[in-house]
Amino acid sequence: MKNSSHLSDEALQSYLLKEIQDDSLIVEHLEACSKCQKRLEEYQVVIKNVQKIEPEGFTFDVSALVMNTVTVYEKRKSRRQEFAFWGVLILLVLGISFFSLPFLPAVFKLFFSGSGLITLLAIGVGLGVFLFLLTDIIRQNQVKEGKIFKNNLQPMS
Amino acid sequence: MNNESDHLSDKFIVANVLNGKIQDFALIVKGTEKLVTQIVKKMVFDEDDQKDLLQDIYLKAYQNLASFQFKSKLSTWVGNIAYNTTINHLQKKKIPIYDLETASGNASKETENPEVEAIQTEAVDILTVEIANLPPLYQTLITLYHLEELTNKEIAQITNLPEGTIKSYLFRARQILKEKINQHYKRNDEK
Ligand SMILES: [Zn+2]
Numbered sequence: 001m002k003n004s005s006h007l008s009d010e011a012l013q014s015y016l017l018k019e020i021q022d023d024s025l026i027v028e029h030l031e032a033c034s035k036c037q038k039r040l041e042e043y044q045v046v047i048k049n050v051q052k053i054e055p056e057g058f059t060f061d062v063s064a065l066v067m068n069t070v071t072v073y074e075k076r077k078s079r080r081q082e083f084a085f086w087g088v089l090i091l092l093v094l095g096i097s098f099f100s101l102p103f104l105p106a107v108f109k110l111f112f113s114g115s116g117l118i119t120l121l122a123i124g125v126g127l128g129v130f131l132f133l134l135t136d137i138i139r140q141n142q143v144k145e146g147k148i149f150k151n152n153l154q155p156m157s
Numbered sequence: 158m159n160n161e162s163d164h165l166s167d168k169f170i171v172a173n174v175l176n177g178k179i180q181d182f183a184l185i186v187k188g189t190e191k192l193v194t195q196i197v198k199k200m201v202f203d204e205d206d207q208k209d210l211l212q213d214i215y216l217k218a219y220q221n222l223a224s225f226q227f228k229s230k231l232s233t234w235v236g237n238i239a240y241n242t243t244i245n246h247l248q249k250k251k252i253p254i255y256d257l258e259t260a261s262g263n264a265s266k267e268t269e270n271p272e273v274e275a276i277q278t279e280a281v282d283i284l285t286v287e288i289a290n291l292p293p294l295y296q297t298l299i300t301l302y303h304l305e306e307l308t309n310k311e312i313a314q315i316t317n318l319p320e321g322t323i324k325s326y327l328f329r330a331r332q333i334l335k336e337k338i339n340q341h342y343k344r345n346d347e348k
Contacts, residue, residue, distance in 0.1 A: 046338060051304070053304060070219050
């Protein structure tokens with residue numbers, strides 16, 4: 001067998017990590033060459049012992065830290081959405097009021113010409129619709145908050 | 158192992174989180190924590206920086222969860238976020254990531270300490286110290302490959318480095334570790 005050159009470090013490592021499919025030439029050389037055999041053993045020590053090292057964790061609780069951050073972020077986001085919702089609602093009401101200003105005198109005339117009963121009825125219906133919408137909004141909001149925060153993971157105080 | 162069921166449970170968990178079950182995100186954290194810890198810990202040593210990074214990494218993962226395409230394992234995807242965030246942090250602080258020159262300087266400083274040397278007789282202990290003296294990227298690659306037992310392909314997905322580059326960095330790292338062990342034993346024999 002020709003022994004003109006020794007095995008490269010790459011070859012030795014690849015052989016140890018079983019990355020070479022046909023390693024017959026390497027095996028052949030190793031059987032004949034004690035020098036390369038020794039180098040192989042040195043790499044064996046490195047690889048075997050590196051695998052023995054226990055990966056170290058953090059001293060603090062990563063899950064608790066991270067979930068707190070995410071929960072706070074989510075709460076802020078839903079608060080922002082809430083503000084946006086009320087902002088749009090207020091703008092809408094103001095806008096409608098503004099554009100309906102010219103019609104107000106006509107509407108008042110209608111009420112004062114009619115009987116008190118009709119006035120009461122109109123106010124009653126308006127109030128009823130308003131209360132119904134309000135409770136619905138509040139209920140939906142509670143369901144949404146419950147979905148997000150009820151089960152667990154309240155932010156740590 | 159059973160990648161198929163891993164994949165299915167990944168999908169299930171992601172769908173739950175996206176539907177507002179925020180507490181299910183804790184499962185994602187649990188499943189990726191070990192990998193992310195190794196990436197952050199091997200490259201950043203200040204505890205406050207580590208905490209900032211961890212929060213940053215997982216908040217990014219949470220915010221971008223909808224864009225996860227299931228083209229890789231969820232842990233690989235989170236690992237990639239962790240790697241990029243950590244590398245950005247190091248670059249901002251102008252800390253060299255793969256500079257072997259400065260690292261070997263550190264290493265000789267360390268081993269010149271006779272007290273440290275006397276304690277380290279086990280190969281595992283010597284290697285633990287010598288790995289810690291490698292540049293951040295080399296440490297991370299050695300850890301991902303040999304301790305987390307990831308494949309070159311998975312490491313490539315995490316680090317965005319070509320597999321050939323990863324292989325040659327790993328090769329260099331093992332070569333250095335072998336030399337360090339030899340030096341150590343030789344010096345002990347002379348005593
Ligand atoms: Zn030889």
